[in-house]
Amino acid sequence: xxxxxxxxxxxxxxxxxxxxxxxxxxxxxxxxxxxxxxxxxxxxxxxxxxxxxxxxxxxxxxxxxxxxxxxxxxxxxxxxxxxxxxxxxxxxxxxxxxxxxxxxxxxxxxxxxxxxxxxxxxxxxxxxxxxxxxxxxxxxxxxxxxxxxxxxxxxxxxxxxxxxxxxxxxxxxxxxxxxxxxxxxxxxxxxxxxxxxxxxxxxxxxxxxxxxxxxxxxxxxxxxxxxxxxxxxxxxxxxxxxxxxxxxxxxxxxxxxxxxxxx
Numbered sequence: 701x702x703x704x705x706x707x708x709x710x711x712x713x714x715x716x717x718x719x720x721x722x723x724x725x726x727x728x729x730x731x732x733x734x735x736x737x738x739x740x741x742x743x744x745x746x747x748x749x750x751x752x753x754x755x756x757x758x759x760x761x762x763x764x765x766x767x768x769x770x771x772x773x774x775x776x777x778x779x780x781x782x783x784x785x786x787x788x789x790x791x792x793x794x795x796x797x798x799x800x801x802x803x804x805x806x807x808x809x810x811x812x813x814x815x816x817x818x819x820x821x822x823x824x825x826x827x828x829x830x831x832x833x834x835x836x837x838x839x840x841x842x843x844x845x846x847x848x849x850x851x852x853x854x855x856x857x858x859x860x861x862x863x864x865x866x867x868x869x870x871x872x873x874x875x876x877x878x879x880x881x882x883x884x885x886x887x888x889x890x891x892x893x894x895x896x897x898x899x900x901x902x903x904x905x906x907x908x909x910x911x912x913x914x915x916x917x918x919x920x921x922x923x924x925x926x927x928x929x930x931x932x933x934x935x936x937x938x939x940x941x942x943x944x945x946x947x948x949x950x951x952x953x954x955x956x957x958x959x960x961x962x963x
Contacts, residue, residue, distance in 0.1 A: 718795040719747070719802055720759040722777045723952065724788045724814045727753040731785060738777045739770050747799045749807035752814050754790075755781060756802060765793045778952035786822045788814055789952045817957055824899055824919050825950035829932070831890055831913035833879075837942040838911075842878040849874050879910065886943065887914045893935055894918065897928050902955050913943060917955035925950070 720739050725731065727748050732755070736744045742757035755777065759765070774792045781787045796802050807814070843850045852871040856864040890913070895901055900919040920928050929947070936945040 716760070717798075718759050719756050719798055720765075721790050721794045721796065721802060721806065722755040722757075722774060723781065723790050724752055724754055724807070724810075724818070725781060725785050726818055727751055728785065731781075733780065733784070736777065736780060737773070739765065739773045741773075744777055747802045747807070749803045750811060752807060752811060752818070754802045754807055755787070756799070759795060765795070775952075778954075779950075782825060782950060782952040786818050786824075787952050788817050788821070788957050789954050821919075821953055821956065823922050824953070825922055825925065826953040826955060827918045827920055827928075827947055827949035828904065828915070828951065829894065829918055830915045830946045830948075831886070832909075832944050832946075833911040833913055834942050834944060835911050838879070838882060839875070841882070841942070842875055846874065846878060849878065883913055890914060890935075890939075890943075891916070894932075897924065897931060900956060904955060919953060919956050920950075922950075 720742075722738060722744070725746075727746065727750075732744055732746060738744045738757040739759055740757075742759060744755060744757045746753040747756050771792060778787060778789050796805060843853055849871065852867050852874070856867050856871060861868065891901075894916075898918045898920050902917050904915045904917055932945060932947055939945070
């Protein structure tokens with residue numbers, strides 16, 4: 701999104717000031733925790749429109765957005781609010797002229813969409829689940845299951861690479877195909893164990909490494925959160941010798957608002 705700034709002077713230094721937007725929440729008095737700060741350590745506040753509000757802070761034109769600290773601050777504000785209320789996250793780096801622009805360009809035209817999303821997300825949180833292979837264990841499975849892989853591995857183990865280039869290429873191809881089959885099978889088993897207990901799920905981007913199995917965002921009802929985490933602990937124990945499960949959250953529902961205008 702193009703960043704816009706106001707012509708308002710900041711502290712008499714000739715700096716233009718803009719309004720940084722983190723997300724949209726149902727309006728409520730006292731919703732913002734005392735002392736909560738965002739990008740550039742600026743105090744976080746609400747800009748209200750009817751029964752919804754944008755979570756914002758002031759930002760000056762002398763600092764370019766995109767530093768690691770800015771990304772962290774953006775996420776921390778949203779994740780803090782996600783623990784207190786329902787929140788629709790907005791893309792990182794969204795800046796408008798002033799409070800009036802936030803109302804006129806974001807809240808007013810998107811009020812119905814935001815209200816629908818907030819209603820859909822109410823009482824739910826996002827958890828991120830990533831499954832990765834224990835590399836030695838899964839490679840041992842591949843070798844044990846395929847005589848050709850075992851033979852090529854044995855022949856290439858102690859010889860120079862230049863003498864076994866073709867065989868090493870063939871070995872790599874066979875292992876990659878075997879791992880892809882395993883990944884598909886293991887993903888199906890894991891998702892069958894997880895998805896009946898969530899309200900929605902979406903596969904996340906990234907990964908692609910030899911040890912990656914699946915990376916998904918899960919939308920979980922907060923009333924079921926404790927039992928869901930206990931279920932994941934049991935699942936992790938059952939597969940720990942060959943697959944590691946990592947659960948992160950609750951976090952703001954970043955992966956479940958992608959079709960909503962500004963979100």
